[in-house]
Amino acid sequence: MRRDEILAWVRAERLGLADFLDTLDEHEWRADSLCQGWTVHDVAAHMTLSTRTTLLVAVKGAIRARGDFNRMEADLARERAARYGPAALVEQLRETAGSARRTPGAAPLDPLVDVLVHGQDIARPLGRVREMPAEPAIPALEHVLRRRFYGARKRLRGTRLTATDVRWSAGEGPDEIRGPIADLLMLATGRTAGLAALTGAGVARVAASAT
CATH class of the missing domain: 3.30.1050 (Nonspecific Lipid-transfer Protein; Chain A)
Structure with missing residues (x-):
């Protein structure tokens, strides 16, 4: 599978997710997602991190989380959610929708999995339908x-x-x-x-x- 094809899918899904997030009200942003302990706001913040997490950030986060990857991801997402509001996160998601940058250690298909699954993590608890191609x-x-x-x-x-x-x-x-x-x-x-x-x-x- 060609990397440009994967990247085109990722871009389309990120832009689609940004459009979807734009339709949510304040209450929905505060609602729980399917990710245990994560709000919709946290998941949206996480979605902006894959193109922005450097090796240094990942190493520092891993040390702080004592090697627990899930804890590191949760910490980074919540910190970013506390720093940026919904409108800023949606804009950031659009800005880097076509970026080929990935979290250190991630394979080319991991960002695609991330956006497809997290789109459902957000939509389903809200009773909304987000089609997955x-x-x-x-x-x-x-x-x-x-x-x-x-x-x-x-x-x-x-x-x-x-x-x-x-x-x-x-x-x-x-x-x-x-x-x-x-x-x-x-x-x-x-x-x-x-x-x-x-x-x-x-x-x-x-x-x-x-x-």
């Missing part, structure tokens, strides 16, 4: 399944995933999970909210392991 969602999901960082291989071991809205499947095992590609991506990245639209013998097992 299937064309970029497929390589994003395949990347998540390959990359150890996301934990999907362990979470979905022995499970075959089958999309019901596009022609796609992956994995082997006695259990199957079927559903829209967007919900399979949410599940693969650890979001149990994706389970509601999924069916198959593997759903109950994955749900039980997440509780």
